[in-house]
Amino acid sequence: MRGSRSVGVAGWSSKHVAGWLRDQGFREYVDLLCSTHRLDGVSLLCLTESDLRAPPLEIKVLGDIKRLMLAVRRLQRQYHSVTQTSGSELVPAPATFSERPLSYYDGSEERGSGDPQHCNGTVTTVTEEQIYSNGKKKQFSGRLDPExxxxxxxxxxxxxxxxxxxxxxxxxxxxxxxxxxxxxxxxxxxxxxxxxxxxxxxxxxxxxxxxxxxxxxxxxxxxxxxxxxxxxxxxxxxxxxxxxxxxxxxxxxxxxxxxxxxxxxxxxxxxxxxxxxxxxxxxxxxxxxxxxxxxxxxxxxxxxxxxxxxxxxxxxxxxxxxxxxxxxxxxxxxxxxxxxxxxxxxxxxxxxxxxxxxxxxxxxxxxxxxxxxxxxxxxxxxxxxxxESSVTGPVPNEYCWPFPKPSVMKRFLG
Structure with a gap:
């Protein structure tokens, strides 16, 4: 996107892409993609699986190619859905990647705020928000795994x-x-x-x-x-x-x-x-x-x-x-x-x-x-x-009954 303002990912520099790659678990490819080939936000959105397989990248590990493309496609879907529904430009990414938590850029799958949250030992969805220049908010969600x-x-x-x-x-x-x-x-x-x-x-x-x-x-x-x-x-x-x-x-x-x-x-x-x-x-x-x-x-x-x-x-x-x-x-x-x-x-x-x-x-x-x-x-x-490697932000203060309800109580409560 041309101009001084860009739409979300399109405004990323190579430094932002490097931070996103680390957050997605592809630290070993940061030098190759960001330092050697200067991959920025626009080129990341245009990346295809054939680009990863063919010269000059020629990534040899098939599992890494598939996982990296899944992460890129999630980012592409997020980008296209924002450009189609927001109706306005987004605030460009900050000058340095450390100025905003990685969870804002992690490209995780979007989930509704009504997703069920389980209590006893299961993964819990935590919703985050990103604010656009027009005042609207878009929700992202991370997961708090008890591990x-x-x-x-x-x-x-x-x-x-x-x-x-x-x-x-x-x-x-x-x-x-x-x-x-x-x-x-x-x-x-x-x-x-x-x-x-x-x-x-x-x-x-x-x-x-x-x-x-x-x-x-x-x-x-x-x-x-x-x-x-x-x-x-x-x-x-x-x-x-x-x-x-x-x-x-x-x-x-x-x-x-x-x-x-x-x-x-x-x-x-x-x-x-x-x-x-x-x-x-x-x-x-x-x-x-x-x-x-x-x-x-x-x-x-x-x-x-x-x-x-x-x-x-x-x-x-x-x-x-x-x-x-x-x-x-x-x-x-x-x-x-x-x-x-x-x-x-x-x-x-x-x-x-x-x-x-x-x-x-x-x-x-x-x-x-x-x-x-x-x-x-x-x-x-x-x-x-x-x-803290899997904790994506502040832990919300939420409470629940820690023990399973007896079958008689379940029938009584419906």
Whole structure:
């Protein structure tokens, strides 16, 4: 199409086509089609199967030829239907492909908004919209596949990280500084607030309540598999980072009430048995677990903050009572940790900061798909690139009854 304005795909540059090819799973042909032969939007719409087979392209893999042509034909049908029905020109594609999520250009098959959405483990259709220059909207749809095998891998990852964390906690207990030589460090909060003996149990009680709320949200959420996968991957990653920070530097105990002494375990079997006790008790004093030396940074604060953010993120915005209660439990739990003098203030601050930043960073990438196929995201956040490869945008907060209805109820309800 001539002129400065173009109709949708016709306005794509080679860079847009390269992004579309990556999104469709044809990354190996980006250099051939876009760099060598400078394929743009107009030439993509004119592409035929014979072009792929004949020189100068000569793609040798028959399956790739067929799949690529199916994707091109969907794009061609979408283009022709828009030009025939819109009655006006579309806003041209942005100057750089990263300025708009790939889901706007993915050429997926169009489906009506009335498609049925199943709940228990089936693929769910999610509708997206593209706005034209005349104010009209055209709907596209992506699919949210629960991918239970990825969820199982994320759960295994979280369990393994918990085991590694428990063993590192045993090692740092062995290296805890002698209280007679290294007294507690100066701390503005701990020096100003007297210790409350029962406060740490209250902090763990806040975590238990928050965890119960999140379990109910996960149980009733239609996309519970994706949510649980994100919870495991994020929490596991933060605790893996915690293993590094508490191992490289051993802080002195934050209070004289802590009776800690190093070199309390013997051989490797004793260390492993102690690590299993910590792992089975989830590192909580409510289950009888008592540890020393694992100060930088606070694991209890990480758990409280992650639970709070997942509850507030995956519940409707008008659930004000739940959101307020979640934040109150989070903040009171942090206060109780400090009031019990179980951690330094810097331990809690760093834990809160790292947990919130990682949560927001992960969800910003997942909701916009801005860097899903970038090399930087794969290097610095490989779990995100793997677990979110099939998620096409924000996960809607939709709820349903998770269990199959009894046959008697089905007959009663018709």
């Amino acid at each position: 239970y095998w990825k969820t199982a891998l994320s759960a295994l990852y979280a369990v393994l990280v918990c085991g590694v964390t428990s063993f590192v906690m045993v090692l740092v207990h062995e290296r805890v500084p002698d209280m007679r030589t290294y007294p507690p460090l100066p701390d503005i909060f701990l020096d100003s607030v007297p210790r409350i003996p029962w406060a740490f149990a209250m902090a763990e009680a806040c975590a238990v309540v928050l965890g119960s709320i999140l379990m109910l949200v996960l149980l009733m959420h239609k996309h519970r598999s994706i949510l649980f996968r994100r919870l495991c991957s994020l929490t596991g990653t933060v605790f893996l980072l915690r293993c590094v920070t508490m191992f490289v530097t051993s802080l002195s105990v934050p209070g004289h009430h802590l009776q800690c002494s190093g070199k309390v375990y013997g051989d490797m079997w004793d260390k492993t048995r102690r690590a299993l006790e910590i792992w089975s008790g989830l590192g909580m004093t409510l289950t009888g677990v008592k540890t020393c030396g694992d100060y930088m940074f606070s694991g209890h604060t990480v758990v409280l903050t992650m639970l709070n953010f997942f509850v507030t993120e995956y519940t409707p915005r008008n659930w004000n009572f739940i959101h307020t209660m979640s934040w109150v439990l989070n903040l009171f739990g942090i206060f109780f940790i400090l009031a019990a003098h179980e951690h330094y203030s810097i331990d809690v601050f760093i834990a809160f900061y790292i947990s919130t930043r990682l949560f927001l960073y992960y969800h910003t990438l997942a909701n916009t798909r801005a860097c899903q196929h970038s090399r930087r995201a794969r290097v610095w956040f490989p779990l995100y690139s793997f677990f």
